[in-house]
Amino acid sequence: MQRTVFYLSGSTGITAEKLGQSLLAQFSNLELDHITLPFIDTVEKAEDTVSMINIVGQKDTARPIIFDTLIDQEIKDTLKTADAFFIDVFGTYLKPLERELASNSLQQPGMSHKISEEDKYHDRIEAMNFALTNDDGARTQQYDNADIILTGVSRCGKTPICLYLALQFGIRAANYPLTVDDIDTGNLPRILIKHRHKLFGLTTDPERLSKVRNERQPNSRYAALRQCRFEVNEVEQLMDRHRIPYLNTSNHSIEEISSKVVTTSGLKKRC
Amino acid sequence: MQRTVFYLSGSTGITAEKLGQSLLAQFSNLELDHITLPFIDTVEKAEDTVSMINIVGQKDTARPIIFDTLIDQEIKDTLKTADAFFIDVFGTYLKPLERELASNSLQQPGMSHKISEEDKYHDRIEAMNFALTNDDGARTQQYDNADIILTGVSRCGKTPICLYLALQFGIRAANYPLTVDDIDTGNLPRILIKHRHKLFGLTTDPERLSKVRNERQPNSRYAALRQCRFEVNEVEQLMDRHRIPYLNTSNHSIEEISSKVVTTSGLKKRC
Numbered sequence: 001m002q003r004t005v006f007y008l009s010g011s012t013g014i015t016a017e018k019l020g021q022s023l024l025a026q027f028s029n030l031e032l033d034h035i036t037l038p039f040i041d042t043v044e045k046a047e048d049t050v051s052m053i054n055i056v057g058q059k060d061t062a063r064p065i066i067f068d069t070l071i072d073q074e075i076k077d078t079l080k081t082a083d084a085f086f087i088d089v090f091g092t093y094l095k096p097l098e099r100e101l102a103s104n105s106l107q108q109p110g111m112s113h114k115i116s117e118e119d120k121y122h123d124r125i126e127a128m129n130f131a132l133t134n135d136d137g138a139r140t141q142q143y144d145n146a147d148i149i150l151t152g153v154s155r156c157g158k159t160p161i162c163l164y165l166a167l168q169f170g171i172r173a174a175n176y177p178l179t180v181d182d183i184d185t186g187n188l189p190r191i192l193i194k195h196r197h198k199l200f201g202l203t204t205d206p207e208r209l210s211k212v213r214n215e216r217q218p219n220s221r222y223a224a225l226r227q228c229r230f231e232v233n234e235v236e237q238l239m240d241r242h243r244i245p246y247l248n249t250s251n252h253s254i255e256e257i258s259s260k261v262v263t264t265s266g267l268k269k270r271c
Numbered sequence: 272m273q274r275t276v277f278y279l280s281g282s283t284g285i286t287a288e289k290l291g292q293s294l295l296a297q298f299s300n301l302e303l304d305h306i307t308l309p310f311i312d313t314v315e316k317a318e319d320t321v322s323m324i325n326i327v328g329q330k331d332t333a334r335p336i337i338f339d340t341l342i343d344q345e346i347k348d349t350l351k352t353a354d355a356f357f358i359d360v361f362g363t364y365l366k367p368l369e370r371e372l373a374s375n376s377l378q379q380p381g382m383s384h385k386i387s388e389e390d391k392y393h394d395r396i397e398a399m400n401f402a403l404t405n406d407d408g409a410r411t412q413q414y415d416n417a418d419i420i421l422t423g424v425s426r427c428g429k430t431p432i433c434l435y436l437a438l439q440f441g442i443r444a445a446n447y448p449l450t451v452d453d454i455d456t457g458n459l460p461r462i463l464i465k466h467r468h469k470l471f472g473l474t475t476d477p478e479r480l481s482k483v484r485n486e487r488q489p490n491s492r493y494a495a496l497r498q499c500r501f502e503v504n505e506v507e508q509l510m511d512r513h514r515i516p517y518l519n520t521s522n523h524s525i526e527e528i529s530s531k532v533v534t535t536s537g538l539k540k541r542c
Contacts, residue, residue: 023365026361027377038534071297096358
């Protein structure tokens with residue numbers, strides 16, 4: 001069985017991809033090729049797209065599946081001539097929404113990822129700069145401006161979450177690693193105690209931590225399973241004592257962890 | 272007019288948010304509040320959600336609009352008792368997809384953002400580390416392993432694009448700023464010439480560049496409009512001479528620029 005999924009859009013194609021991938025993830029044992037064709041903004045490009053879809057479909061053993069978020073009616077009509085199974089997102093939902101909102105839709109492509117609001121773009125870039133500047137405990141003077149401070153043992157996955165929170169939601173996230181020295185004192189570093197209400201802990205399974213650390217520093221004491229077990233255990237106890245909420249990141253995607261951090265801590269998304 | 276949109280999900284809520292925001296962006300002059308409620312994975316949480324929706328709806332001047340990507344039938348049935356307008360994504364599309372694929376769906380929540388494939392998660396983290404290590408021309412020894420090298424004048428927006436490409440698509444993107452010294456030589460730096468086929472240029476409007484630089488170094492020569500005009504002009508000519516594809520990032524979102532970079536350069540997404 002050879003079959004292809006196309007994500008077609010007049011803009012980035014991100015909405016079509018997210019929707020299609022969510023729906024198709026509900027089917028097991030599918031072997032599908034995935035092709036995203038964004039920025040289909042002229043009838044000529046739509047005609048080329050139809051040719052491509054039909055060629056691919058003839059090579060495959062079943063007709064292509066298409067998720068499209070096209071708006072322009074002439075372009076849509078052209079695409080619909082392709083021999084494929086269509087999931088037409090705007091076609092399905094715009095009319096019911098127009099009735100519910102008692103308002104006509106704009107019928108303009110690419111509205112959702114435009115910088116319609118300059119401030120939101122600015123927020124995301126500022127948040128990214130904040131995450132980079134305040135990564136790995138590098139600086140602590142800006143913690144007054146942080147929305148959240150992630151903490152946990154070294155290499156438990158704090159940096160990708162900080163950057164994801166910044167780029168997706170404009171949230172300013174710093175991160176501070178808890179080291180063996182911190183564990184030895186038996187207390188949180190003073191700078192973290194000062195900002196205790198902004199703290200959120202990430203933890204991980206010692207086996208996974210050991211694997212990740214071994215890629216960085218093979219066969220080191222730092223990467224030894226025994227050491228990882230010790231650190232994780234001590235840091236979790238420390239967080240329990242200080243009533244810092246925390247989350248085990250093992251077996252969770254960046255999206256899942258970020259969503260849980262936002263929800264649990266009641267953070268407000270800026271975009 | 273006071274109205275609230277809810278994004279409800281058994282998992283992260285990202286698909287519901289993307290879809291809802293795309294659709295609602297087609298309506299102008301709406302003043303809507305947006306609330307995402309992810310990880311609704313028990314009937315009890317669904318009941319709490321219904322109470323919240325109804326309380327909000329009674330305060331508003333029109334009933335709430337709900338985008339949901341729930342799968343579990345009992346949870347869905349509970350949520351449907353809320354007094355609201357529902358866009359039920361899986362309810363709309365799963366049955367037609369089952370017929371087209373001649374296969375039953377799994378009916379399990381959170382399949383799309385699970386780390387079902389450990390390798391893909393690893394790719395994203397590795398790509399992020401690559402982007403951080405190879406940011407701003409800091410290192411050039413790893414360019415053999417780069418999927419793409421972004422270049423352009425200082426502060427034209429290379430870093431957020433590199434990080435977005437890494438976190439969203441697992442693409443390893445380095446970036447290298449072209450400085451006044453490079454411009455003075457009238458040629459590309461040798462390291463870039465060596466990797467010319469991986470280069471992609473970003474450019475920007477001088478006015479915008481001057482504004483961004485002024486936030487960093489107010490009233491400097493570096494931020495002066497005259498200087499920005501000179502640099503942008505010279506670098507664009509340099510890229511033209513070396514036939515490096517480039518894109519003006521002004522007035523485009525991070526998503527739009529990233530999608531265009533991927534499409535134009537024919538990069539393959541790793542996830």
